[in-house]
Amino acid sequence: MKSVVVVGAQWGDEGKGKVVDYLAGSFDYIARVAGGHNAGHTVIIGKDRYVLQLIPCGILRPKRQAVIGTGTVVDPAALVAEIATLSKAGIDVKGRLHVSNRAHLIFPYHRELDKAPEVFRKKAAQVVAEKNRLAKGAYGADIDFSHEVDETLKLGERIREYICDTAELLNRALDAGKSVLFEGAQGTMLDIDHGTYPYVTSSSATSGGAATGVGVPPTKIKHVLGISKAYTTRVGGGPFPTEMPDLDAKEVRERGKEFGAVTGRPRRCGWLDLQVLRYAKMINGVDSMVITKLDVFDTKREIQVCVGYKYKGTPLDEMPALAEEYEHVMPEYKTLPGWNETTYGLKDGAKLPRAAVDYLRFISDFLQVEIGMISTGPERDATIVPAGTLLARWL
Numbered sequence: 001m002k003s004v005v006v007v008g009a010q011w012g013d014e015g016k017g018k019v020v021d022y023l024a025g026s027f028d029y030i031a032r033v034a035g036g037h038n039a040g041h042t043v044i045i046g047k048d049r050y051v052l053q054l055i056p057c058g059i060l061r062p063k064r065q066a067v068i069g070t071g072t073v074v075d076p077a078a079l080v081a082e083i084a085t086l087s088k089a090g091i092d093v094k095g096r097l098h099v100s101n102r103a104h105l106i107f108p109y110h111r112e113l114d115k116a117p118e119v120f121r122k123k124a125a126q127v128v129a130e131k132n133r134l135a136k137g138a139y140g141a142d143i144d145f146s147h148e149v150d151e152t153l154k155l156g157e158r159i160r161e162y163i164c165d166t167a168e169l170l171n172r173a174l175d176a177g178k179s180v181l182f183e184g185a186q187g188t189m190l191d192i193d194h195g196t197y198p199y200v201t202s203s204s205a206t207s208g209g210a211a212t213g214v215g216v217p218p219t220k221i222k223h224v225l226g227i228s229k230a231y232t233t234r235v236g237g238g239p240f241p242t243e244m245p246d247l248d249a250k251e252v253r254e255r256g257k258e259f260g261a262v263t264g265r266p267r268r269c270g271w272l273d274l275q276v277l278r279y280a281k282m283i284n285g286v287d288s289m290v291i292t293k294l295d296v297f298d299t300k301r302e303i304q305v306c307v308g309y310k311y312k313g314t315p316l317d318e319m320p321a322l323a324e325e326y327e328h329v330m331p332e333y334k335t336l337p338g339w340n341e342t343t344y345g346l347k348d349g350a351k352l353p354r355a356a357v358d359y360l361r362f363i364s365d366f367l368q369v370e371i372g373m374i375s376t377g378p379e380r381d382a383t384i385v386p387a388g389t390l391l392a393r394w395l
Helices: 016-024 076-088 108-113 124-139 145-162 166-175 207-214 246-255 274-284 354-367 390-394
Strands: 003-008 029-032 041-045 048-052 065-068 097-100 180-183 223-229 232-234 268-270 288-292 302-311 314-316 330-337 371-375
Touching: 003 016, 003 207, 016 041, 016 180, 016 223, 016 288, 016 371, 029 166, 065 166, 076 145, 097 145, 097 166, 166 180, 166 207, 180 207, 207 274, 223 274, 223 390, 246 268, 274 302, 274 354, 288 354, 288 390, 302 354, 330 354, 354 371, 371 390
Parallel strands: 003 180, 003 223, 029 065, 029 180, 065 097, 223 288, 288 371
Antiparallel strands: 041 048, 232 268, 302 314, 302 330
């Protein structure tokens, strides 16, 4: 029984979509465990670019079964639109897409409330005032509930054939020796319980959430694959100790195309934070890591890596639990030489520059975990899987 959960080890946008797509060809089932259609997973195959917001990336692999689990919040309109988009691209989901009959739904009024600005993250007085304003607007809105119900029922008829008990489906598959790849959403540092609260999402983004998100026991999940960029990004407000100065951030943002796949929002960019990755490894039980976007650093002569934190001059051995404290930690950096030559599109680890290999080894040694995959570009085949790794045995 081969079962692996893929988790983001940072604040999301780590490249999980590409990794899941790459691995999906070696698994029978690919199951989305959490999140909604607000987070897009981007997959590039040749000249074709796919942004999947609800349907697991495994749907792009012929004969693979794609499952939307109970922990995923489903917008029926978005799901119907995504099915139609895939159909136009020649990808038939009939008989391969399975949607949990226990998944919660998003309605139009949820979408309106979701437009609330991040003023909620500011001072308490501002929060109260803004909540009152939004509540007044929501309760006073002229909503035609009969129309909304009718439209939702029509959408329901269009997705009825895909709805089933996905917990039964996956447990039976695992018991029969089938392989399952669990596709996480967002990232560990956005987890509702273990992330940088209150700057978090509303669901569990860790490996523990995979079991509850699809309805399989934790004992049936055998491995955890953590995904991290060669640097760090996050979207919106919240503590970000290794955030780069504007000039460095602009360069990384442009080279890495760090703009939201769905929203187009520019991402904040920072140096790699090994304290975050150490924490993510512990929380998730990561036994193999993927480093994506290594090529973004091809022009850097020097690279900073955060190896520790200090708070008010005192070294920290643990991740701060309070956002107010985390906002004021000072990162301790190790400066490593860059390689100043291209790694873009490389598929053979033997062709990596010496300094790039040293950078990856430094990460692996610090975290005490293997680097099982390196991504050198957005395309599916711009990928290196070192021989002898745990990840290589999954393929």
